[in-house]
Structures are given as C-alpha cells and as structure tokens.
Amino acid sequence: MIDRRAIDRLYETVGSDPESLIEMIESFLEEGPVLVAQLAGAAAARDFVLMRRTAHSLKSNARDFGATRLGAHCAEIEEELRAGQEPDDAARRAATVGAEWQVVEPALRALAAEFGALA
Amino acid sequence: MTIEAKVLVVDDSRTSRMIVNKALQQLGCQTVEAASGREALDLMGRDSFDLVLLDIEMPEMDGLAVLRQMRATGDRLNTPVLVISGQEGNLDVVVAAIELGAEDFLPKPFDPTLFRARVASCVEKKRLRDTEIDYLRQMDKLSEAAMVMESGKFHPANLGLEAVAARPDSAGRLAAVFVEMATQVYDRELALQRNVRTLKGGAVLLLSGLLWGLVVPLSVMIYRENPLTLGVTFWSNLVAGLVCCGWAVATGKSLRITWSEFLFLLVWALIFGFSSVVLFEAAGRVSGIALSIIMAMQGFAVFAIAAVMRIEAPSLRRFIGLALGLVGVLALLLVREDGGALDGWGWMLIAMMVPILYGAIDILLAVKHPPTLDSVVSSGLVLVLSAVLVLPFALWRGHFFVLAAEPGLSDLLVAITGFCIGLCTVLYIRLIAMAGAVFGSQSAYAVTVAGIGWSVLLLGESLSLWTGFALVMIVSGLLLVGPKREAGNVEVEFRRKRKARLGKAITA
Numbered sequence: 160m161i162d163r164r165a166i167d168r169l170y171e172t173v174g175s176d177p178e179s180l181i182e183m184i185e186s187f188l189e190e191g192p193v194l195v196a197q198l199a200g201a202a203a204a205r206d207f208v209l210m211r212r213t214a215h216s217l218k219s220n221a222r223d224f225g226a227t228r229l230g231a232h233c234a235e236i237e238e239e240l241r242a243g244q245e246p247d248d249a250a251r252r253a254a255t256v257g258a259e260w261q262v263v264e265p266a267l268r269a270l271a272a273e274f275g276a277l278a
Numbered sequence: 279m280t281i282e283a284k285v286l287v288v289d290d291s292r293t294s295r296m297i298v299n300k301a302l303q304q305l306g307c308q309t310v311e312a313a314s315g316r317e318a319l320d321l322m323g324r325d326s327f328d329l330v331l332l333d334i335e336m337p338e339m340d341g342l343a344v345l346r347q348m349r350a351t352g353d354r355l356n357t358p359v360l361v362i363s364g365q366e367g368n369l370d371v372v373v374a375a376i377e378l379g380a381e382d383f384l385p386k387p388f389d390p391t392l393f394r395a396r397v398a399s400c401v402e403k404k405r406l407r408d409t410e411i412d413y414l415r416q417m418d419k420l421s422e423a424a425m426v427m428e429s430g431k432f433h434p435a436n437l438g439l440e441a442v443a444a445r446p447d448s449a450g451r452l453a454a455v456f457v458e459m460a461t462q463v464y465d466r467e468l469a470l471q472r473n474v475r476t477l478k479g480g481a482v483l484l485l486s487g488l489l490w491g492l493v494v495p496l497s498v499m500i501y502r503e504n505p506l507t508l509g510v511t512f513w514s515n516l517v518a519g520l521v522c523c524g525w526a527v528a529t530g531k532s533l534r535i536t537w538s539e540f541l542f543l544l545v546w547a548l549i550f551g552f553s554s555v556v557l558f559e560a561a562g563r564v565s566g567i568a569l570s571i572i573m574a575m576q577g578f579a580v581f582a583i584a585a586v587m588r589i590e591a592p593s594l595r596r597f598i599g600l601a602l603g604l605v606g607v608l609a610l611l612l613v614r615e616d617g618g619a620l621d622g623w624g625w626m627l628i629a630m631m632v633p634i635l636y637g638a639i640d641i642l643l644a645v646k647h648p649p650t651l652d653s654v655v656s657s658g659l660v661l662v663l664s665a666v667l668v669l670p671f672a673l674w675r676g677h678f679f680v681l682a683a684e685p686g687l688s689d690l691l692v693a694i695t696g697f698c699i700g701l702c703t704v705l706y707i708r709l710i711a712m713a714g715a716v717f718g719s720q721s722a723y724a725v726t727v728a729g730i731g732w733s734v735l736l737l738g739e740s741l742s743l744w745t746g747f748a749l750v751m752i753v754s755g756l757l758l759v760g761p762k763r764e765a766g767n768v769e770v771e772f773r774r775k776r777k778a779r780l781g782k783a784i785t786a
Contacts, residue, residue, distance in 0.1 A: 165387055169297070172390045174304030183300065186293040215335045216291045219364060223297055223387045241368075 160266045165225030177277040202253035211240035229259045280306025283328035283401040288318040290336045315339030330359045345378035358400040416449040434461045486705040487724020495732040501562030503688035508677035511554045516665035517696025522658025551664030553635035560629035570729025579637025599758025606751030
C-alpha cells in the first residue's frame, strides 16, 4: 500500500521532524481528493490536457508518500496522454485512480497517527 | 552545517511546495513560495533570491516559460535555477530547461543527500558569481577613476574610490594604491601650480608695487609745485578713472550698472575721494619715506576692522603682529625726520587716516562688492565718480585749475600720478585674479619698499636708523597679521607621458 522506504526518505528530507511529516500527510489528504475529483471530471469532459496535468500532480505526490500503485496508475495515464493517445476508457481509468485513493487514504491516516505518537 | 540562502519555491501543488519548503528550511534556508510561474516572475522582479526551485509541470505558465522569461530579462540570469523533475523524468524537458539556463535538476522523490548537495552547490556558485560581479564592478569604478584622471582635471576626493579602497581584498589594495598615487600626483601638481602662480604673480607684484610706490613721492612733489589739493585730486582721479574705464572697454567689458550697484559705488567713491584729498594734503606735510611706511598700515586696518566685524577670526599671533605694527607707528611718530618742518604729529596722524580708509574700502569690497560687477569697471567708475564728487569742493575752495592750460611740471606730475593710480588699479586686479587675494595683499610690502626707494631717488630723502626700525616693526607685524588663507580645494590636471598612445589603448 505505502512504501515505507519512501516515507523514511521523506522523513529524513524534512530533518526527521514528525510534526512536519504529519503536516505534509494532512496536506496530501486534503489535496488528494480534490485531484481525484478533478481527474474524474476531466475524464468525463474528455479534457485530456487537464487530465494529464492532474495525473502528473497526483503521481508526484503519491510517489513522495510511497503510494506506489496510485503513482503507477497516474503515471500510466500521464504517459499515454503525453504520447497523444486519447483513451476511450478515460472514465474507467479515472475511476481506478479513485478506487486506489480509497485504499491509500486510510493508510496515510494510519501513518499520520503513527508519527503523531512520536511527536 | 546550515545553508544560508533565500530560496524561491515554485510549484502549483501545495503539498509539493510544502515538502520542498520544509526540506529547505531544515537545511537552514529562508523560503518564499510561488504557486504559479506568473507569481514567481513577479516575486523575482521585486526581490532577489539566491536560488529558485522550479517545477516544470504547471498550468498556464510552465517552468520552461518561466525560464524563457528569466532569460529575456537579463538581470535575473544571475539567479541559479534548479528544476524539479520526476524520477523517470522526461529527459527532453530537463535538457530544454538546462538549455534555457537552469543550473541542474532535482529528481523526485528527493534523496536527502542529493537534495542537500545540489542546493549547497548552487548557492555556493551564486555566492562566487556575486563576488565576481562585485569585483568586476569595483574594477569598473577603478577604470572610471582612471578615465577621470586621463580625461582632464581631477581631485582625489572626487574619484569615488573610498568604498573600493576600504575593501580588504585585492581590488581594495589596488584602489588604495591608486588613490595614494592620485593624491601624490595631485599634491605635486598643486605645488607646481602654486609655484607658477607665485612666479607670475611675483612679476606683476613687483611692477604694481613700483608704480604704487611712486604715487606717494609724486604726491609730495605735486604739493611742492601745486598745493591746490582738491583740484589735484579731481584731475588725478579722473585720469586714473579714464585709464581703468578705457582698459575695461578695450577688454570688452560693459560700463552699464544697475541702480543698486551705483549706490554701492557711490559709498565707495565717497570714502576713496576723501582719502585721496587727505593723501594729497598729507603729502605736503609728511616726508615721502614716512608716508610710504604709513601706507603699509592698510593691512592692520583691514585686520582690525575684520576682527571687529567678526569677518575673520582674530588670533594671538595676529594681535602680536598688530602690536608690533603699532610699535613701528609710534617710532615713526616719535622720530621726526625733518626736525619739525615735516612729519608733525598732527599731520602724521591725519596721514594715517588714508590706510585706515583704504582698509575700510577693502572690507567694503570683500563684503558688499556685487559678484556680477567686473572689478576693473567698478574701480574705474569709482575713480571717475570720486573726481566728480570732489569737483564742487574744488570750485568752491578755488582749487580748480584746467589741466595743461599752461603745461608745466605740475600738470605733468598730476597726469603721471593719475595714470599710475589707474594702471596700478588694473594691475592689482589682474594680480588678484592671477595669484589670489592672499598673494595680492603682499603688495603692501612692495609698495612701501618702492615708496621709500622712490623717495630717496626723487625727493633726496634718507632713511634714518629709527625710521628703518619703524619699517622693520611694521613689516614684521604685517607678516604676523597675515592674510586670510585661500581654500586649496581645486582640481588639477593629470599630465601623462605618451598621451595619444594611452588614449588609443583605452578606446580600443
């Protein structure tokens, strides 16, 4: 679900400060659903530019927080769209990302709680 | 070790910005955030940063557009940019970013060690570049100073190198040596200028002194031939005035004056006319030598009046000088050269009014002379005006005579005296313009010495021991009173050898 090595690296990058890490997780927990909804909306409207950019942002954040599978889904969408393909199953692809977010979100909350105990 | 730097973080994702921010703050950096390319450019326009961390993928204006814009405005090229790119990274985009001037790229997710190394390296490079730019700027200032020196007149204080010379680095040492050498050149040139002025001034001083000194024995001779002093004053001042006005017109000066200038000249002419009458009257009763010595008192009069009016600061040295002068005057009064026929107490005292009145005129000129009025013009007009003022008194007292009606020695003497006064006035003004007022005031000695010489030659007088003593006292006193020092803050010209060749090298 969450690659622990990525979290450890991020933790080290911010000076092993649990409060900073929690703050960043919370920021992603707020921003993540917005991006997921934006991705679905762009897919429905077949706005592939917005869809690619949203997938890029979500991918970047997912990788920072070790959400490998979520990152991989987003990367796949981004790559396809960057290559100029216009997928017929855009909505389904967005839904896959949405479903993955449902898995990532509780894992991130668990992580925040774990580091909250350290703070 | 912390990295002290001000970093601009540009990313449209709030979470991503937060990660970069916290990573930078952990390194000791101060951070400023921009959520778009436009905002980043705006912030860069208002503030300076040591580093920009720039996300490439952004809506509206992406990272590459930001780089292009930074390149277009050359002054922002000095700020290093690190672009943030994904791990698998679109290599083409990274290459494009570097081609547009980005320093390097930072792969995401960040590796703490690599992140620190890249940020530290960029900030270090920025510091070196800043130092380099600063150094070049200082060199530019040095070069500008050299151009100032080469292009013509300069003053070491106006080379603008104080800040550069105060730097502890090699540019500072170079500037300090440059300023020191410029100062030495300046001092040498100044000394040379002074020497030249002294030499030129010395010649004019001698000539002017010889002519002025002639006026006193001539006045004595005139009185012997023609005691109509008011008429003598009228003619001599008129001739002198015409000489001055003629000189002024010949050198292209206008004789037109304003009403307020006329009032000033009138006051001056009243004092001068009166002093002329006194001089011609005293010339008959006081020996040429004594009168010449008395005339040297002008310097004391100037100092005394200036001290009373608080125009110049009195000092102990100057008061000692004044005391010495008074001893000399007393010696003159006590020792009467001609056993009573000449040099009576009363007439000696009356004669002393002349230098005192001249001193008053000096002060009047120093304080009130209109700066726009040419000195030769004003002197010429004053001489003519004083003649006009004396005329009614000459007529009333029956002193008026027509010059050259019956040409004789008396008429010739009056004409020569007038001519001498006129020429001396012009010479004296030229002397002040050439060598300064300080140098000009030294003419008092020349006048006195020449007056004594002429008196011996023309009047057959001799210098007694006591009169010699009086002369020494008065001259020593005058030296101590001394004139006001002139400001030495002038520019000098830097003379170079092989001027043309150096000039070509610089323009090349």
